[in-house]
Amino acid sequence: MPAAPFQPMVFVDLETTGSTGTVDRITEIGIVELNEEGEVREWSSLVNPQTSIPGFIQSLTGITNDMVAGAPTFAELADEVLSRLHGRLFVAHNARFDYGFLKSEFKRLGLDFKAPVLCTVKLSRKLFPQYSKHNLDALVERHGLHMPARHRALADADVLRQFWQVLQLQLPGETLKEAVDALTGRSSWPAHLDPALLDELPERHGVYLFHGDNDLPLYIGKANNLRQRVLSHFSADHRMAKEMSLAQQARRLTWIETTGEMGALLKEAQLIKQWQPTLNRRLRRNNELCTWRLVPLSDEEGDDGAVRPELAWARDLDWGRQDQVYGLFGSQKDAVKTLREIAESAQLCLVTLGLEKVVAGRPCFGYQLHQCSGACIGEESVADHSERLRNVMADWRVQTWPYGGPVAVQEGRGWHVLDAWCYLGTATSEAEVKSLLSQGRPTFDKDTYKILVSWLPRLRVEPLSDTRRDPS
Structure with a gap:
């Protein structure tokens, strides 16, 4: 009897009509189950793909259109397949292919299939880096595995079971466990977080929250695939200072599924403003948000149509209904700095803009550097200066809410x-x-x-x- 695995496992291989899981279909499923006691159960079935199998694939696999014509559809096999996969480590060669095909087939039936996944290509590379080839044929030759029928699902799945048995016999248990844990995300999973969450995390859009000792959020993020994004925080190639701090401080993980990417972006921004997590630097609430308005000069100050910039605080405006506002700035300092840069690039007068003061009738400093067209001393009319200001500020204009209401x-x-x-x-x-x-x-x-x-x-x-x- 084979040595017992670390946990219940299923070795899976599929034959398909092509290489794209969202378009092509399964023609054969092979599953070899291995329980905690090392007992083996095999199951396989041809599958009616409800589409034609290309000729070159018929030649490759030996599975013809006639063979699958009377076979059950995946919908008819779904319950059987799901029961054999449930609660087990999903093991496959180039696992993304087989796992992706099954997810697509289950999705067509309205089911969200997910499982912990181990890829034997990656496992072989990790354990035997001295070899350049790690395809199934290379594994068969290197480890003396028995394969009676190449490119048939059950035979290929059983080769993976044999490969696992060889690894258990030839390698120290701790070495094998460390490799499996690393490839399934368990080795880098923070010690204070429940490891069961690894298998519960959905592969959907959403927002995730890491909580600390006081249960307040430490970090909030959004994801198109919650499981992949959460695991990426703790992978070996993402061990930056923030991730290290997160791994040390995290005590609980929660998540909120959203209807899509836009919903995840909106919810992330909303929650970060609400909770102000210590490890989030972006999207935090800003009480100093401000903008520039172009307001008319008083009659005694200038010509008809002349305007000047005036700083306005976000808290004082009816955003979305407010017209003629330009730029969104995190502070007064940022707003003034940006307006100065705009003025210098367009040769606008800092005195006329209200950013500098000089004795009446004297030119501004920018004029002496040929960075001002002379509005400060009457060489350019205030109206012309205002028109140039409007034109250069147009790119900074904050859009008005384009609808009549909510x-x-x-x-x-x-x-x-x-x-x-x-x-x-x-x-x-x-x-x-x-x-x-x-x-x-x-x-x-x-x-x-x-x-x-x-x-x-x-x-x-x-x-x-x-x-x-x-x-x-």
């Missing part, structure tokens, strides 16, 4: 409720929409504004009526 944006099965560049939340029902609208708008947020400016043109936008009805 809107809902559909992403997946949810609706993001938005108003005046603010994210109110995500709803899946009429009651949730009404509840979000009743809470009013949150404070304007620069990061949410940038997300919405980028994403709104791509998605369906549904204005919400005064009755605050469900957009669906």
Whole structure:
């Protein structure tokens, strides 16, 4: 009897109609189960792919269209396959291929399949780096494995089981365990976090939160694949100072699934503003957010149509309804610095802009350096100077909210409720929409504004009526 594994395992091989899991289909499944006692169970089945098998693949595998014509479809085999894979380490050669195909087949049935995965190509490379080839044929030759029928699913799956048995017999148990743990993410998983979370993390869009000793969030991030992104924090090639600190301080991990990437971006920005995690540097709440407005000069100060820049604080503006505002700056210092740079590049007068003071009738310092066109001494009219200011500031203009009121944006099965560049939340029902609208708008947020400016043109936008009805 083979040596017992570290945990229940399934060695899996598939034959398919092509190489793309989202388009091509499975034609044969081979599964070899190995339980904690080392007992082996084999199962295989041809699968009707409900499409034609290309000729070159028929020649490669020996599986013809006639052979699968009377075979069960994957939908008919799904329960059987799922029961054999459930709760076991998924082992395959080039595992991304087999795992991806099965995920796609289950997804077509509305099922979210996930499992811990071990790739035997990566395992062979890690344990035997002195060899250049690690394909299945190389493993068979190198380790004296028995393969009666190449490119048939059960035979290929059993070769992987034989390879595992050889490793158990030839290598120290701790060496093998360290290699498996490293490849499945367990070796770098923080000691204070529940290891069961490794298998619970979904491969979906969402936001994740690492909590510390006081249970407050240490770090909040977004992900298109929660499992992959969380594991990346602790992989060997990501051991930066932040990740080291996170690994040492994290005591709990939670996550929120979202309906898509936009929802993850919005939720991440919202939660970071709410909790201000110590290890997040980006997206934090900014109480000094400000902008420039172009306001008319008083009648006694200048010509008709002349304007001057005036600093305005975000907290004092009705964002989204406010017109003629330019730039979003984290502080007054940043705003003034940027306006100075704009002025110098366009030869605008710092005195006329209100950024410098000189004795009346005297030119500004920039004029002496040929960086001012002379508005300070009347060589350029204030109206002309104002027109040039408007033109150069146009690229910095903050967009006005393009809708008459709140809107809902559909992403997946949810609706993001938005108003005046603010994210109110995500709803899946009429009651949730009404509840979000009743809470009013949150404070304007620069990061949410940038997300919405980028994403709104791509998605369906549904204005919400005064009755605050469900957009669906």
